[in-house]
Amino acid sequence: MDKLKLIIAREYMSMVGRKSFIIMTILIPILMIACILLPIGIGYLNTEGSETEDVAVIDQTGRYGGAIQDTDLYHFIALRGDTIADPRAFYDKSDGRLTAVVIIPQDIDSVHQLTIYSDKTINSSLKMTLGRQLSDTLTRAHVASYGVPNLQKMIDESSVDVDVKSVKWGEDGTETETSTEIAMGIGFFLAFLIYMFVLMYGAMIMNGVIEEKTNRIVEVIVSSCKPFQLMMGKIIGVALVGLTQLAIWTVVMLALSVVAGSMLGLALGDTLGMAGDPAAVQAALAQGGNADMSGIVQAILGVNYLQIFTSFVFYFIGGYLLYAALFAAFGSAVDQANDASQFTTPIIIVMIIALYAGMACIDNPNGPMAFWCSMIPFTSPIVMMVRLPYDVPLWQLALSIVLLFGTATLTVWIASRIYRTGILLYGKKTGFKDLLRWLRH
Amino acid sequence: MRNYELRITNYELIYTAVNNFIEISDVVKQYDGHLALDHVSMNVPQGCIYGLLGPNGAGKTSLIRIINRITHQDSGTVMLDGRAITDDDVAHIGYLPEERGLYKKMKVGDQIVYLARLKGMDKTSATGEMLQWLERFDLGEWRDKKLEALSKGMQQKVQFIATVIHRPRLLIFDEPFSGFDPVNADQLKAEILRLKQEGSTVLFSTHNMESVEAICERITLINHSRVVLEGSVDDIRQQHKQGILAVDLARGETLQPCDTLYTLLPAAMGSRETLVRLNPGVSMHDAIAWLNDHCALAGFHEILPSMHDIFVNTVKDQNHGQA
Numbered sequence: 001m002d003k004l005k006l007i008i009a010r011e012y013m014s015m016v017g018r019k020s021f022i023i024m025t026i027l028i029p030i031l032m033i034a035c036i037l038l039p040i041g042i043g044y045l046n047t048e049g050s051e052t053e054d055v056a057v058i059d060q061t062g063r064y065g066g067a068i069q070d071t072d073l074y075h076f077i078a079l080r081g082d083t084i085a086d087p088r089a090f091y092d093k094s095d096g097r098l099t100a101v102v103i104i105p106q107d108i109d110s111v112h113q114l115t116i117y118s119d120k121t122i123n124s125s126l127k128m129t130l131g132r133q134l135s136d137t138l139t140r141a142h143v144a145s146y147g148v149p150n151l152q153k154m155i156d157e158s159s160v161d162v163d164v165k166s167v168k169w170g171e172d173g174t175e176t177e178t179s180t181e182i183a184m185g186i187g188f189f190l191a192f193l194i195y196m197f198v199l200m201y202g203a204m205i206m207n208g209v210i211e212e213k214t215n216r217i218v219e220v221i222v223s224s225c226k227p228f229q230l231m232m233g234k235i236i237g238v239a240l241v242g243l244t245q246l247a248i249w250t251v252v253m254l255a256l257s258v259v260a261g262s263m264l265g266l267a268l269g270d271t272l273g274m275a276g277d278p279a280a281v282q283a284a285l286a287q288g289g290n291a292d293m294s295g296i297v298q299a300i301l302g303v304n305y306l307q308i309f310t311s312f313v314f315y316f317i318g319g320y321l322l323y324a325a326l327f328a329a330f331g332s333a334v335d336q337a338n339d340a341s342q343f344t345t346p347i348i349i350v351m352i353i354a355l356y357a358g359m360a361c362i363d364n365p366n367g368p369m370a371f372w373c374s375m376i377p378f379t380s381p382i383v384m385m386v387r388l389p390y391d392v393p394l395w396q397l398a399l400s401i402v403l404l405f406g407t408a409t410l411t412v413w414i415a416s417r418i419y420r421t422g423i424l425l426y427g428k429k430t431g432f433k434d435l436l437r438w439l440r441h
Numbered sequence: 442m443r444n445y446e447l448r449i450t451n452y453e454l455i456y457t458a459v460n461n462f463i464e465i466s467d468v469v470k471q472y473d474g475h476l477a478l479d480h481v482s483m484n485v486p487q488g489c490i491y492g493l494l495g496p497n498g499a500g501k502t503s504l505i506r507i508i509n510r511i512t513h514q515d516s517g518t519v520m521l522d523g524r525a526i527t528d529d530d531v532a533h534i535g536y537l538p539e540e541r542g543l544y545k546k547m548k549v550g551d552q553i554v555y556l557a558r559l560k561g562m563d564k565t566s567a568t569g570e571m572l573q574w575l576e577r578f579d580l581g582e583w584r585d586k587k588l589e590a591l592s593k594g595m596q597q598k599v600q601f602i603a604t605v606i607h608r609p610r611l612l613i614f615d616e617p618f619s620g621f622d623p624v625n626a627d628q629l630k631a632e633i634l635r636l637k638q639e640g641s642t643v644l645f646s647t648h649n650m651e652s653v654e655a656i657c658e659r660i661t662l663i664n665h666s667r668v669v670l671e672g673s674v675d676d677i678r679q680q681h682k683q684g685i686l687a688v689d690l691a692r693g694e695t696l697q698p699c700d701t702l703y704t705l706l707p708a709a710m711g712s713r714e715t716l717v718r719l720n721p722g723v724s725m726h727d728a729i730a731w732l733n734d735h736c737a738l739a740g741f742h743e744i745l746p747s748m749h750d751i752f753v754n755t756v757k758d759q760n761h762g763q764a
């Protein structure tokens with residue numbers, strides 16, 4: 001036991017002390033924020049940077065051409081249909097100053113169709129702009145054609161947006177407002193966290209094993225301790241490194257949200273403190289007179305956090321253990337990282353399947369695929385996390401966790417048998433067949 | 442178990458009780474249909490420097506890994522100091538494998554202390570010993586450097602320190618001199634002898650026969666997974682002598698052939714001595730007497746075969762016998 005502690009401590013210190021750990025701890029949140037901001041930024045650049053293009057609109061009806069509004073991207077020049085006999089010649093004469101020519105046909109009111117001509121590929125934003133604007137204009141024209149006074153106004157006023165509120169009946173007769181969006185968000189975020197953690201730190205374990213093997217230090221170490229201790233020491237040590245990283249991010253996030261919260265007059269810490277007593281929150285919020293805010297907060301509080309976070313801890317540990325043991329076993333079987341891909345590719349494929357299954361489960365969280373994928377231990381840590389906010393029956397949750405930990409224990413045992421043979425073998429190219437043979441030793 | 446060995450010293454008969462520190466009996470180890478050790482037995486006396494010899498792939502590493510508790514024998518027993526070896530005994534063993542390595546990114550001092558603590562030392566005494574050993578090898582200033590900053594020779598010294606720091610009663614060195622320059626090899630040899638004097642038993646695995654003659658007292662030669670030769674280095678050389686005599690004659694004389702007693706062998710370059718091989722059945726005494734009568738004999742001595750020749754011949758003979 002003392003040896004295991006020593007090995008864990010060494011693994012932990014050797015990684016946390018590295019520059020790459022500090023860099024990754026800072027870089028990953030930045031990358032994640034960048035992933036969110038980038039599409040927005042790109043969209044901005046797309047419209048901001050480009051110049052306005054001229055588009056000629058030949059209106060054969062004489063009624064709709066002027067109704068088309070310019071956008072950031074396009075300037076529309078309305079022309080009467082009878083002034084231009086040959087649109088093609090007109091376009092060619094413009095010497096490329098015109099991007100496209102749009103013809104609004106005489107019979108647009110009945111066929112609902114217009115055509116864009118150009119010698120370039122016509123991009124979809126132009127099609128969408130024209131389609132939307134003319135659909136709107138034509139609809140209004142139709143409405144007006146009925147000759148009923150104020151009909152458009154009546155239609156506008158009678159348009160209704162229904163807000164669907166969901167309330168969960170507790171067994172004790174209480175009613176809790178729930179929010180599927182928030183539940184979905186939390187579940188998927190935690191599932192993604194498990195996915196990232198397993199892949200990142202699994203790869204770290206594998207590289208550590210390969211490093212010890214190629215350094216040849218492994219023979220010195222296993223003459224002092226059991227190969228199993230070395231393997232478990234690495235797995236646990238790396239897990240602690242990951243948890244440290246998570247802890248750092250959590251603290252930073254909490255600190256930031258407290259700062260942000262106090263600016264909004266609503267500290268997250270207070271809200272969490274009152275979580276056990278929704279009425280108190282309600283009262284506090286009502287005093288603030290912020291009804292919208294109160295709805296959201298009630299919805300946030302409606303999610304069963306205790307269950308979600310307890311389950312998260314179980315799935316996190318179980319899923320990590322399962323995959324980490326596989327990564328360790330595969331690392332022991334190869335001489336260099338390049339040779340490991342034949343073993344890691346199946347792992348990554350299974351992980352990606354799990355992630356997609358998790359996404360699909362959002363639409364049908366209690367369907368058969370969701371059920372089976374949340375029972376199979378290789379996908380359950382991700383899929384069950386997504387399902388959890390949708391009230392999974394307790395027996396399913398329990399069965400899934402038992403299956404996961406049973407399989408993880410078995411995998412650790414299998415991995416340790418492969419590992420103890422693999423780390424002492426050099427220079428042989430190994431495949432899955434060899435691993436099976438080592439298992440039987 | 443105790444072996445009683447008869448030794449003659451100064452014409453006095455004394456019986457010495459020899460304690461075997463390691464007793465390996467009838468060990469068999471099989472890998473994937475390949476027999477790595479075929480009923481191997483070996484006794485290493487307490488405080489002895491013992492050579493484990495054999496060509497590559499003979500089974501030396503397999504045997505060493507069994508003693509180190511890295512792998513386990515299929516059958517047979519390994520006794521350490523009179524009782525069956527257990528996992529806890531690794532604290533009393535120091536092992537320097539042939540393929541060496543340490544953590545490249547770890548600091549020299551931390552690394553030695555870590556390995557010492559894995560062997561069961563506490564942190565304080567491990568740190569104290571580490572400092573002393575680094576000073577002894579002139580590596581004191583490198584303590585806080587990462588291992589990769591050291592030259593290869595210095596890394597080898599660090600590895601040696603890590604092997605012996607916990608004062609193991611049994612030291613196992615696999616090709617310890619490979620990768621050392623002659624100066625460092627001598628320092629290493631001196632350290633090994635010092636450790637033996639302090640009471641450690643040393644098991645050597647090597648192909649380097651000069652080092653075997655220089656420091657090993659007893660050897661076991663393994664070939665094709667079996668023990669083919671065992672005993673003290675002196676005895677083995679005596680047993681394998683081939684009646685070769687180096688004769689030194691007075692200046693100007695040449696040795697005359699004598700078909701009944703010996704045949705002349707080609708002389709070594711630059712040597713005044715003439716080598717002769719005695720015919721079978723001719724005693725050394727008779728040959729010297731005849732030579733003394735027929736030439737002006739300045740000196741003579743018997744040539745014992747080198748361990749190198751014994752090794753090569755034994756392995757060759759055995760491979761022939763099998764083929």
